[in-house]
Amino acid sequence: MDDLFTSNTQQSAPLADRMRPRTLDEFIGQQHIIGPGRLLRRAIEADRLTSSIFFGPPGCGKTTLASIIANNTNGAFVKLNAVTSGVADVREVIKAAENRLKLYGKRTYLLLDECHRWNKAQSDSILPAVEKGIILFIGSTTENPAIAMTPAIVSRCRIFQFQALGEADILLAMRRALEDKERGFGMMDVQMDEEAFSHIADVANGDVRSALNALELAVLTTRPDADGIIHIDLKTAEESIQRRVLNIDESQYYDMLSAFCKSLRGSDSTAALAWCARLLSAGIDPRIIARRMIAHASEDVGMANPQAMVQAVAAAQALEFNGLPEAQLNLAQAIIFICESPKSNSVVMAIDAANADVEGTLHQPVPVHLRDTSYKGAGKLGSGKGYKYPHDYPGHWVAQQYRPESVKDRTYYRPSDQGSEARIRENWLRRGWDPDGK
Incomplete structure (x- = not known):
């Protein structure tokens, strides 16, 4: 029975703490993992839960479910917080758990809130006890354990993913x-x-x-x-409650940034603006958005519309001059421009192909007609001999070999038929070049 002081403490606790469900029947949501007949529910009811990690957004019931497990188990239940607990605390828990198991045959559950905050040394300190069954570990985290936690502890736990409540x-x-x-x-x-x-x-x-x-x-x-x-x-x-609560952990941040980038590539300006707005509302550094746009201006638009790079860089500069919230307009303009531009990945394909040919050929000599002639005595060495000055020829172009000898028959840049690149293809065809590199 609770004493007077315990009762007073409970009454002064926030409503959210006072109203925590005490049984599985009171528990709200997460029916995909604790609904009737589900594995987690069966394990809790049978008091046979193995080491687990509860992963999901804030306020979805992770700690509450752990408390329900504590109320339903015949074993001991110890709670630590990864922010304030270290290796020494873990050792004390393990020692007590080992004695409890030897003397009374009683298992010990260890609930670790914010378990992603533990470093490798802290995680390793509990591994032997988990492997031997001395400790049944229950981690609670808002971060994706596959990203934020050490693989050793994750591999020894069953992961249950919680969803935001409806x-x-x-x-x-x-x-x-x-x-x-x-x-x-x-x-x-x-x-x-x-x-x-x-x-x-x-x-x-x-x-x-x-x-x-x-x-x-x-x-x-x-x-x-x-x-x-x-x-x-x-x-x-x-x-x-004046503002929508944004739940974003490290994995969600990367997922949202990925969605933003794919929306730029996919020419969906509404989607790109939506992800941009969500990232900014979640507190992302807006320069990250600007940097991604500069990259995608070349990666996904490139020569199909060279002005995309100008727009992206201008938006980044405007961000530095104006700051938020005014610079949202500049970012939005660049986002729309990139999305609505014709798309081509010819630039990234070209540089990737060039990089692939660099190894083993970096020190090949430069053809004589392309060598530097600015220094005294260059003529005696033959540098520049045979070079054709393009402006002396019709159309300011003349056929000659500019490529390194090892790649003279290669074509890196292959213009698409999109936007400005269509005109480049026409020029190549007039020169007798194959724009498809065949």
Whole structure:
């Protein structure tokens, strides 16, 4: 039974903590992993859970599910936070777990919040205990463990991916909080408009903790009317949670940046602008977006529209001059220009082919007619002999060998039939060159 002090502590805890589900039946969401008959649910109910990593966005129930496991297991349950715990703390847990297993045959679960924050040395300190079954490890993280954690610990765990809660889940959590007389606001007369419910559920963006924090703020800061009713309308809800919560970890950041780049290449300006806006809202350095545009201006547009590079570089310079938010306009202009330009990857194909031929031929001599003639005595060495000055010929062009001997029959740049490159193909054909390099 809780003592007076424990009761006082619980009552003063935030609503989100007080309303944590205590059983699997109370748990909200994640039916794809803990629904009836699912592996994780069966393992928890049978108290046979193996070492696991719970991976998903904030406020989706990872720590709550770990607490439910703690309440349902016959073993011991120890909780650490990777931010504040080190190797020494782990050793103490392992020693106690080993004694507990030897003396009483009792297993020990170790829940590690923010487990991606552990370095290799910290992760390695727990591996022998996990392998021997002394410790059953449960890691909780918002970061993709395949990217943010050491492979050794990941390979010994079953990964369960949690998903952001849907609006229906968030609404259910809020209604429960208003009805619960023990842990929520059931003892108070709170009337909340449906618009207010919907607004908080939408802006919380799958984070039930954020939604409950907003609900608590709205209830505690609204004065009861003459009848003692606390009325939460849309305006109050908007003031309580003013901005959509963006959940972005390292893997999501790279996924969103990848989506942005692929949208540039795919000529979908709406998609590229959408990903740009999300990245900026999540706090990305806008120079990263500018750098990616400069790269893609050559990689995916190139000579099909050379002005794409000019636009991208100009947007990057405007960003340095103006800063945000004004420079969003410059970035958006360059994004639209790159997306709507004809596409060609001939530039990247050309430099890749040239690089592939460099090895083993770097020190080949330059053909005599192309050698430097600016120094005294160059003529005696034959430098420049036989060179044809293009401006002396019709069209300011004359056929002669400019290529290194080893690649004289190779063609790196192959103009496409897109945009400006179509005119380049025409020029090549007039000169008797094959633009397809055949």
